[in-house]
Amino acid sequence: MEKKYAREMAVIGVHSAKFPNEKDSYNLTNAVRRYELEHPVINDAEFQVWQQYSCRAWPTLMFIDPLGNVIGKHEGEMTYDAFDKLMVQMITQFDEEGELDHLARPSNFQKSEDTPLKYPGKVLADGASGRLFISDTNHNRILVTTLDGSVKQVIGSGEEEMADGDFASCAFKHPQGVALDGETLYVADTENHAIRKVDLAAGTVKTIAGTGEQGKTREGRRLGPTMDLSSPYDLAHHNGILYIAMAGIHQLWSLELATGMIGPFAGNGHEAIKDGPLATAELAQPCGITTDGVKLYFADSETSAVRSAGIDPAGRVQTIVGLGLFVFGDADGSDHHVRLQHPIGITNYDGVLYITDTYNHKIKRVLPGTKSAFTVLGTGKPGHVEGTLDQAQFSEPSDISFANDKMYIADTNNHAIRVADIETGVVSTLEISGI
Numbered sequence: 001m002e003k004k005y006a007r008e009m010a011v012i013g014v015h016s017a018k019f020p021n022e023k024d025s026y027n028l029t030n031a032v033r034r035y036e037l038e039h040p041v042i043n044d045a046e047f048q049v050w051q052q053y054s055c056r057a058w059p060t061l062m063f064i065d066p067l068g069n070v071i072g073k074h075e076g077e078m079t080y081d082a083f084d085k086l087m088v089q090m091i092t093q094f095d096e097e098g099e100l101d102h103l104a105r106p107s108n109f110q111k112s113e114d115t116p117l118k119y120p121g122k123v124l125a126d127g128a129s130g131r132l133f134i135s136d137t138n139h140n141r142i143l144v145t146t147l148d149g150s151v152k153q154v155i156g157s158g159e160e161e162m163a164d165g166d167f168a169s170c171a172f173k174h175p176q177g178v179a180l181d182g183e184t185l186y187v188a189d190t191e192n193h194a195i196r197k198v199d200l201a202a203g204t205v206k207t208i209a210g211t212g213e214q215g216k217t218r219e220g221r222r223l224g225p226t227m228d229l230s231s232p233y234d235l236a237h238h239n240g241i242l243y244i245a246m247a248g249i250h251q252l253w254s255l256e257l258a259t260g261m262i263g264p265f266a267g268n269g270h271e272a273i274k275d276g277p278l279a280t281a282e283l284a285q286p287c288g289i290t291t292d293g294v295k296l297y298f299a300d301s302e303t304s305a306v307r308s309a310g311i312d313p314a315g316r317v318q319t320i321v322g323l324g325l326f327v328f329g330d331a332d333g334s335d336h337h338v339r340l341q342h343p344i345g346i347t348n349y350d351g352v353l354y355i356t357d358t359y360n361h362k363i364k365r366v367l368p369g370t371k372s373a374f375t376v377l378g379t380g381k382p383g384h385v386e387g388t389l390d391q392a393q394f395s396e397p398s399d400i401s402f403a404n405d406k407m408y409i410a411d412t413n414n415h416a417i418r419v420a421d422i423e424t425g426v427v428s429t430l431e432i433s434g435i
Contacts, residue, residue, distance in 0.1 A: 001083055002039065007102045008091050013041035016050040018058070019328060019342055021359035027382065027396065030413045034119045034138065038109040063090070066099040115415040116432045117143075121176045122188075122234065122345070123410040123417055125403035132408060132430075133178050133185060134417060140172045142187060142198070143432070147403060149417075151434035155185075155198055155205065162192040162212045170205035172196065177234030177289070177399075179242060186242055188232040195224065195232060195244065195255060195262075209255055209262050218249055221263030229253075229262075233287045234345075234399075236296060238311065243296055245286040252286060252296065252309060266296075266309040266317055273303040273324055274317075281317035283307070284325060288346035288355070288399065297346055297353055297368070304328040304340040306355060306366050306373070320353075320368050330360045330380055334372035340364070345399035345410065356397040356409065363400060363409065363420075377409075377420060377427065384414045384429075392427035394418065 002011055013032075017023045022031070023045040032041050044050055053062055056075060063072035063086075071090075094100045118138035125132050125147065134143040141156030153167060161171035173191040180186075185198040186208075194210030208224050215228025230248030237243070242255040243265065251267035267283040274282035288299035296309045297320075305322020309315060321338040329339030343364075345356035353366040354376070362378030376389070383393030395413035402408070407420040408430070417430040 001080070001087070004084075005087055005091070007104055008100060009087065010105065011039040013037065013039055014044050014049050015041055016044040016047050016055070016058075018326075019359050021341060021361075021396075024382075027413070030119075030396070033112045034412075036138070038107065040108075065090075066094055116435055117415045117417070119412050119415060120398075120410045120417060121174075121190075121412060122178060122399040123401050123408050124178050124180060125401040125406070125408045126180055127403035132403075132417070133180065134410070135175045135178060135187075137174050137176060137412075140174065142172070142175060142178065142185070143435070144200070145432065145434075147406070149430045149432045151432065153200070153203075154435065160191075162189070162194060162207070164196075164206050165204065167203050167205070177232075177245065179235035179237040181237050186235050186237065188235050188244065190231050190233055190247075193229040193231060193248075195229070195235075195242065208257075208260065214248065216249065218251065218269035219264060221261045224255060224260045224262045227262050234289045236289045236291045238291050238293055243289055243291065245289040245298055247285045247287050247301070250283045250285060252283070252289065252298065271302065271325070273300065273305055273307075273319060273322060275307075275319055277316055278309060278313070281309075283317070287344045290346050290348045290353070292348050292351070297348060299343040299346045299355055301342050301344055301358075304342055306340070306343065306346065306353065308368065320366060320371050321373050328359075330357070330362070332364075332372075332374045334370055338371075338373045340373065345397065347400050347402065349402040354400050354402075354407070356400050358396050358398055358412075361394045361396060363394075363397065363407070377407075382413065384411070384416070386428055387426065389420070389425050389427065392418075392420070 061074040065071045121137040122135040132145045144153035155167045159171045160173045163171040172189050176190045177188040183200045187196040193214045197206045197208045210229040232244045233247040234245040244253040246253045250271045252265045254265040255262040266278040270282045271284045272282035284302035286298045287301040300307045306320045309317045328341045331339035341359035343355045344358040357364045361382045363376045366373045382395040385393035394411045398412040399410040405422045409418040411418045420427045
């Protein structure tokens with residue numbers, strides 16, 4: 001919309017934050033950079049603009065005419081087609097009234113400095129093959145390195161597109177979670193709303209689910225290439241089935257790799273925290289997923305919760321820690337005393353869950369049996385500090401993986417992969433070489 005109507009429409013983003021971490025202007029600046037927004041964004045940390053415009057919902061669209069008058073309001077998301085139709089009507093009207101000048105507006109937008117990694121979202125360490133798979137999200141590519149950071153393969157041209165082909169010509173759009181099965185890597189191509197299959201031996205990429213369009217389907221199963229997906233964010237593979245954290249419609253999905261059939265696995269699509277049978281449970285923007293072969297465990301980000309879903313079709317969704325959409329904080333302990341703040345990454349290591357408590361800038365250990373959570377790394381303040389476990393600082397870490405007694409962390413806002421040596425208790429930054 002901004003590109004199409006660059007001479008007719010001005011966009012101003014108003015950020016009225018839900019989470020305390022999002023109120024900080026430094027963190028907001030990173031979010032604006034990460035999502036590559038070029039319009040100005042107000043940090044409405046005290047909800048002053050929200051109140052002045054009588055907002056009640058995220059998101060709310062306010063329509064303002066060329067003279068500065070509020071002429072309309074829309075609560076909730078709006079489709080491109082509906083928005084486009086409305087813009088045509090408004091432009092026609094204000095042109096007839098002589099109020100539009102159609103002049104190009106100067107932009108103060110400045111691109112951020114490029115770095116070897118740019119907002120890496122997810123990481124997967126594979127000790128058996130000595131490889132590290134990094135979703136270099138804002139470079140729109142996947143890096144395959146050794147565990148000490150030497151680049152072996154670069155998957156993706158870097159263009160923001162959806163294209164199959166060899167590693168040099170294929171393209172992703174802000175990829176996130178990955179899952180490995182031998183020499184096959186599966187990628188959650190988040191903003192292309194697709195699942196991609198990478199043949200690491202042949203050097204090719206193929207789309208196996210998703211059309212490239214964002215979908216609203218919350219039930220039924222279809223062949224992968226014919227089904228619209230909605231922001232797939234993370235993946236877990238088990239027994240020929242790929243489980244997908246479908247963040248955009250608050251569900252877990254499953255893709256049967258032998259048949260290519262895909263559809264919802266858990267959650268009815270309503271955004272809430274409600275346990276129960278797989279089909280009727282309610283989730284809230286799941287962004288991380290892992291499995292122990294019996295249950296799926298997922299980071300239910302908007303409810304600041306860690307939850308599980310039985311793999312058996314008769315299984316249930318159960319909450320391990322977390323209470324609701326507006327219950328969050330930073331408190332270790334057990335059961336209802338635990339507080340997290342928008343966790344995104346999760347992994348299972350030696351029967352214990354580890355999460356990135358993203359908005360608390362921490363790594364935490366979660367024990368399902370006792371419904372407890374404890375801080376392992378991070379001081380609670382954003383930063384990029386090396387050293388011992390009690391000194392290390394991160395900035396919105398988004399994923400975690402283990403290999404050879406080391407913890408690999410996607411330290412998203414620091415544009416880095418951090419490594420915590422479990423034996424020595426020292427945290428360092430992985431040096432990426434050979435790009």
